Amino acid sequence: MCYTGITGIYFPFTGEANVNIAIPDLYIPCTVEHEMAHQRGFASEDEANFIAYLTSIKHPNIDFNYSGYILALNYTASALSKVDYNAYVDISAGISDSVRRDLKNESEFWQKYEGKINEISNEFNNSYLKANGVTEGTQSYGKMVDLLLTYYELYPYN
Template sequence: MWRKKNAWLVLIGLAISIKIFSLFPDAVEKYYASGIYPVISKLQRILFGWLPFSVGDIFYGLVIIWLLYKLYHTTRRIVKRQTNKKYWLHALLQTAFVVVVVYVSFNLLWGLNYNRRGVAYQLGLKVERYSKNDLVQLMQTIVYRLHALDSPSRVNRQALARKRNLFDGAVSAYGQLAHNETKFTYSFQSVKPSLYSYLGNYLGYTGYYNPFSGEAQVNTTVPLFVQPFTTCHEIGHQLGYAKENEANFAGYLSAKSSQDALFRYSVYFDLYSYSRYYLYAQDSITAKQLDAQLPAGIKADHRVLREFVKKYRNPVEVIIDKLYGEYLKANEQPGGKLSYNEVVAWLVAYYKKFGTEAI
């Protein structure tokens, strides 16, 4: 009884301390994101990165099995009328204990990165509201890049169907970026195919980061031209860029630094879609004019992606999307799923500082 009480006191004390600490972004950036977290993440990658399978995925699978068992056990007791006030109080305390443990573990291992100053602060970018002209200028530059990359990106595209080439290519891209920006140095590789890739097609995810194992997982069953940017995005999470727009921007900076044309194509392909979402809402005519300027190969890839998404669309995906959007909102991303698209603001700020040739 005394041990349980002490455990509760320690956990609650840690949870309160984490919450208070998270209110000070400068402190989080200096002491956690740039101090404690890099050590934690490297240790995780050293421990699990060498394994050919995802430890985090196995952990998630075991958690789901445990939850299903608990649900079955509780349902059975209810049916047999074996529950009482004491049982439900004990169950409530157990659940609360698990929730607090997960909250503390999640934040100490990675989650506090949601409260850091972030990549715009590190690069000295002035991220602000942008105009339609800014957006059009950005998209014109992206269209220009896609024209240049359309043919080269198809020469040896199938080579990235081999997962090792894909993952090594992403690590190499970060290596190229780190020559000029050492803050993006990525050591001790830990990028793996998701054990639940096919399930991901129905749930609508292309990749995810596991904060409990430090592994980046990629859905390797989605169209090949999507995978390079997804891989770079997930490595961005490993480097401590928790918010989706920031992980997208880290993924962009690395993928565009790659010597592989398909990596560069992959990032500009996605960025065009993100930018188009906002332009179409303001000026659908201009958006369609830019669409018409895209090479035939890129239009074909867009059709392939649309058909892929359509093939796996289902009611469960809508629910998962909604839940994930709420998760993002609870973690300093009020835009929910649109947080991914918000990388556009970073891109505009980037070209305003370094010029459109830097895009």
Template sequence: MSKKYRNTIILISLPLQILVIQFLSTKPNWVEEAYTNKFYKSLSQVLRIVFGAIPVPVGQLLFYSIIAAMLFWLFRQVRQMWLKQVSLKTFFQRVGLAAVGFLSIFYFLFTLMWGLNYHRQPIQEIVDIRPRKVSTPELKTLCRELIRLTNQSRQQLTQQENQPLILPISHDQMLQEAAVGFKVIAQKYSKLMYTYPAVKQVYVPQLMSFFGIGGIYFPFTGEANVNMDPPNFVLPATVCHEMAHQIGFASEDEANFVSYLACRLNPNPAFQYSGNLMAMKYAMNRLVRVDSVAFKQLERSFSPGLQQDLKKNREYWESFQNPIEVVSDGIHNLFLKANDQEEGLESYSMVVELLLAEYRKNRLKY
């Protein structure tokens, strides 16, 4: 193959892939049945069986290795240009082609191994709920109920109200017991079945916090990677969120909703509190935007212990605020929008629509 022909293939492959994905995004039923429920389900289970048996986070090690290799390659190209072994034009041609080639390969593998799940049927078709536009009165009712559930589930864990909660569960136990909630859900909704766990703690979790990341799913190995450094009362919901990604729920709002269900239906009260807390925070964050007076009124119903927990979590993340986190959020926002999540980072909070639909259906009673 000639160099010119190879370069042409590299340059046209990425836009061609994008066109194919745009076409498939109009076929959610086909994606659901042919891709998510057959190809992806089988592939992800095989990956979790293989890499779940390895105690170290293979995906994370692979990620760092790729970054190191790319930086080394770029250093060599810069060195050759600096020593005038290649011209500036040749340098930019090489770097440009390499970037397009890498993005093309990455996009192909990412889409094949997970990304098409962004275009599956919406979760409301699976759990039989009907989201609609959020009204302020309904939102206040939802917030009131979630605050009650959060206060109640915290009291089941401790009567101490003057200090932040430390869940009576180890990180390893948390990772092992997370699948229990999914098993309960799957009795009603088979597509939420989770098998062959492959959830691992990340190396250097403070680095993840520095970038504002609580967890990440690595589709090339099927592993869910969780940052275990934040306050442990938020971790069960994070673990279940990443597990939701593993079983094909790519959209952040849907992963949050599945996480909430998995936590609420888990018999361990540590999971119940974490799930209620997550849902309550999203609902209250939505309320403060539309009715700050109602927000302040409902905020007074937080138990002293809940206030302590929220303060601890807020102070934890504030301690990692830095300019790089802003860049990281910007990249994540673009990534989500590129994968048909028009709201970008705001898609996380779209779980409120799903929570309200669930509330209308059964008043959050399980």
């Protein structure tokens, strides 16, 4: 699954969720929760990501909490860099060394698997999502940022 860039996949025809356990450990909790959200009927990628985030940060295990916060950091940082790169750079300067190390390790992990198979897989996933009514395709994963912003606007102290 690494060469395809897939961290997890849900098969709606069998109800089976699969998780790529070769990914860095800190991403496994959110990946499991993302796929479980699909199992429970949340088909959209943004909703599955948001549910993974929320269940992770509310989980009693600190490793799950960290996984959730890293998931949110990845998506919010990406979104911010697209709309205000200078703000992204300023905020990124405040990230701790240990978090930076984890993000660097993730990047290095996926670089080993970049190539034609990954490109084809991304194109296939994008087409699959669009064929199933997700007009944004793979960009829909990042729409969880909209859900995060709405959640914290409604529940600022959660």
